[in-house]
Amino acid sequence: MTTKELGKILTANRLSDGEVVFLTRSAAWSERIDDAVLSIEPQSQAALQEKGELAEAGNLVTGAYLVEAERVNGYVRATHIRERIRTLGPTVRIDLGKQVEGTGGAFAARG
Amino acid sequence: MYRYDEFDQQFVDQRVTQFREQADRRLRGDLTEDEFKPLRLMNGLYLQLHAYMLRVAIPYGTLSSRQLDRLAEISEKYDRNYGHFTTRQNIQYNWIKLEETADLLADLADVEMHAIQTSGNCIRNVTTDHWAGAAADELADPRPVAELIRQWSSLHPEFSFLPRKFKIAVTGAPADRAAVKVHDIGLRMHLSESGERGWEVIAGGGQGRTPMIGVTVREFLPEKELLPYLEAIMRVYNLHGRRDNKYKARIKILVHEIGADTFRDEVEAEYARGSEIDIAVSQRELDRIAAYFAPPQFEELPNWSPRNEEHKATNKEFAKWVRSNVAPHKQDGYAIVNISLKPEGGIPGDATADQMRTVADLGRRFSFDEIRVSHHQNLVLPHVRQEDLFDVWQILSAADLATANVGLASDIIACPGLDYCALATARSIPVAQSLSRRLADVERQQDIGPLRINISGCINACGHHHVGHIGILGLDKKGEEFYQITLGGSSSEDASIGKILGPGFAGEDVPDAIETIINTYVGLRQPDETFLSTLKRIGAQPFKEALYETV
Numbered sequence: 001m002t003t004k005e006l007g008k009i010l011t012a013n014r015l016s017d018g019e020v021v022f023l024t025r026s027a028a029w030s031e032r033i034d035d036a037v038l039s040i041e042p043q044s045q046a047a048l049q050e051k052g053e054l055a056e057a058g059n060l061v062t063g064a065y066l067v068e069a070e071r072v073n074g075y076v077r078a079t080h081i082r083e084r085i086r087t088l089g090p091t092v093r094i095d096l097g098k099q100v101e102g103t104g105g106a107f108a109a110r111g
Numbered sequence: 112m113y114r115y116d117e118f119d120q121q122f123v124d125q126r127v128t129q130f131r132e133q134a135d136r137r138l139r140g141d142l143t144e145d146e147f148k149p150l151r152l153m154n155g156l157y158l159q160l161h162a163y164m165l166r167v168a169i170p171y172g173t174l175s176s177r178q179l180d181r182l183a184e185i186s187e188k189y190d191r192n193y194g195h196f197t198t199r200q201n202i203q204y205n206w207i208k209l210e211e212t213a214d215l216l217a218d219l220a221d222v223e224m225h226a227i228q229t230s231g232n233c234i235r236n237v238t239t240d241h242w243a244g245a246a247a248d249e250l251a252d253p254r255p256v257a258e259l260i261r262q263w264s265s266l267h268p269e270f271s272f273l274p275r276k277f278k279i280a281v282t283g284a285p286a287d288r289a290a291v292k293v294h295d296i297g298l299r300m301h302l303s304e305s306g307e308r309g310w311e312v313i314a315g316g317g318q319g320r321t322p323m324i325g326v327t328v329r330e331f332l333p334e335k336e337l338l339p340y341l342e343a344i345m346r347v348y349n350l351h352g353r354r355d356n357k358y359k360a361r362i363k364i365l366v367h368e369i370g371a372d373t374f375r376d377e378v379e380a381e382y383a384r385g386s387e388i389d390i391a392v393s394q395r396e397l398d399r400i401a402a403y404f405a406p407p408q409f410e411e412l413p414n415w416s417p418r419n420e421e422h423k424a425t426n427k428e429f430a431k432w433v434r435s436n437v438a439p440h441k442q443d444g445y446a447i448v449n450i451s452l453k454p455e456g457g458i459p460g461d462a463t464a465d466q467m468r469t470v471a472d473l474g475r476r477f478s479f480d481e482i483r484v485s486h487h488q489n490l491v492l493p494h495v496r497q498e499d500l501f502d503v504w505q506i507l508s509a510a511d512l513a514t515a516n517v518g519l520a521s522d523i524i525a526c527p528g529l530d531y532c533a534l535a536t537a538r539s540i541p542v543a544q545s546l547s548r549r550l551a552d553v554e555r556q557q558d559i560g561p562l563r564i565n566i567s568g569c570i571n572a573c574g575h576h577h578v579g580h581i582g583i584l585g586l587d588k589k590g591e592e593f594y595q596i597t598l599g600g601s602s603s604e605d606a607s608i609g610k611i612l613g614p615g616f617a618g619e620d621v622p623d624a625i626e627t628i629i630n631t632y633v634g635l636r637q638p639d640e641t642f643l644s645t646l647k648r649i650g651a652q653p654f655k656e657a658l659y660e661t662v
Contacts (some may be wrong), residue, residue, distance in 0.1 A: 017208035020163035
């Protein structure tokens with residue numbers, strides 16, 4: 001049976017190289033969307049946002065923002081195509097980006 | 112080609128040093144992102160969807176073989192073995208690391224290149240006809256004036272914080288291949304009856320979310336008055352251009368709001384007031400710059416090559432390529448070779464490091480060390496002996512660079528779109544790819560005739576959809592990509608803005624829709640009519656009827 005949770009994850013770009021990263025449960029930044037902490041409640045989403053601001057102030061990442069996402073059978077994916085592409089890499093160059101290392105999550109950009 | 116003088120080199124080297132310090136301070140945390148962002152943008156470094164993106168300036172689209180070799184090397188050293196040639200005749204790298212950017216800029220400076228003023232509210236890279244100095248119809252090479260404008264506009268203290276970005280294009284030929292009427296300022300060369308060179312000054316054109324055709328501010332401006340007059344336009348814009356709303360800040364909005372006549376009066380009044388500093392350039396200085404662009408040492412050749420004709424007669428593929436991709440040269444015995452970066456199913460404007468090296472080498476061997484980038488996202492070898500065309504074609508073929516579609520339906524302009532761009536609302540490249548597969552048959556394309564299909568992935572119109580004969584604009588409708596189609600745009604001397612045909616389409620339906628439009632034209636055209644002339648004669652209605660009945 002498919003289980004689905006809707007919420008928000010916090011994403012940013014790593015300052016040094018621009019790599020897309022996601023905030024994890026242990027408040028670290030991971031290149032894998034599946035490591036992202038999915039926040040369901042508005043209150044915890046605000047807390048995520050605060051952590052992002054702290055990380056920006058600490059010069060680890062830049063441009064942190066919340067993204068709508070869902071967890072399906074234990075895997076996380078962004079709901080909007082823009083964020084899915086950001087998570088995976090260009091749909092027209094599947095030899096590039098996170099999709100190559102398999103760190104983009106278990107879903108395609110569309111569908 | 113223009114070579115940096117001591118001042119140019121010093122200024123570019125200094126900028127690398129400054130940026131290295133700025134980036135180090137940012138990485139150490141001494142600068143916040145808010146403080147650093149304008150500094151990185153001044154050096155062409157954006158943060159895009161997947162990583163940092165660096166836009167490198169290619170002034171008026173002219174490159175030497177050494178420079179193109181270096182661009183290839185940079186793509187291998189700092190990126191993922193490819194680069195993307197843009198509609199501003201520049202190149203973009205998509206996977207750049209902030210911590211390596213200063214080293215990259217130093218490698219560029221070493222070959223007289225940089226990324227300065229490829230972003231921000233300043234005067235951007237000056238563009239021109241990609242056949243400049245070679246075109247058979249040209250009055251004179253416009254690049255000396257483009258270079259003059261580059262020097263004047265680089266780090267101009269008064270125009271470094273304009274209301275919005277500012278783009279200038281220059282053409283020296285009656286056939287406008289530089290899209291001068293859709294630029295903030297467009298300059299078009301004319302000759303007086305006595306043969307004196309002057310410039311038609313067009314202002315207030317542009318694309319983006321409010322597309323407009325520029326208005327002629329001066330019919331014929333003597334060349335020596337060019338810089339003071341440009342300065343007068345810039346001052347009027349700088350003073351009156353809106354700074355309260357970025358969407359209304361371009362000069363086109365100012366010209367539209369106050370009207371062309373008032374704008375013209377303001378410019379003339381400002382020009383009459385003059386400047387404290389006389390920036391009019393002496394003929395000697397113009398001649399000094401022009402000397403850098405002196406024609407190469409062409410051989411005296413007949414304008415007919417038996418070898419070329421023989422190969423055309425015996426090799427159908429070569430003949431098709433010559434017909435589509437080779438243009439007449441001003442010098443007898445020479446030809447302009449247009450290299451398509453639009454292979455069937457490919458990504459418009461992308462070239463691998465190996466392909467860049469192949470073209471650099473061809474430039475060295477067959478084109479006096481010169482290569483051009485076109486705003487159609489193709490490359491050009493401007494001066495090739497007709498005798499050598501077959502050899503060039505063979506080498507291009509081996510590098511997947513001999514697609515015979517320049518100026519035809521599958522020579523599609525497309526911005527990076529949602530696959531790379533943080534501003535995009537929909538993908539452009541997959542639409543271009545599926546269309547280029549659908550339209551791949553070269554003989555059919557040649558029968559269709561000249562056709563510009565331009566695709567943008569958002570309203571900012573980097574893919575020039577407004578001036579596509581067929582324009583495609585990708586938008587987001589409740590999280591789904593959909594595409595509006597416009598007809599009747601042109602960036603040539605008959606410039607016009609395309610009009611929306613009707614309701615948009617899902618991405619997968621776009622090829623069918625475009626096919627229907629093309630078939631409608633082919634079915635209704637009269638002998639010798641182009642797509643645009645048929646559209647002008649019959650209007651959009653037959654296309655609407657065909658499109659919305661069949662798709």
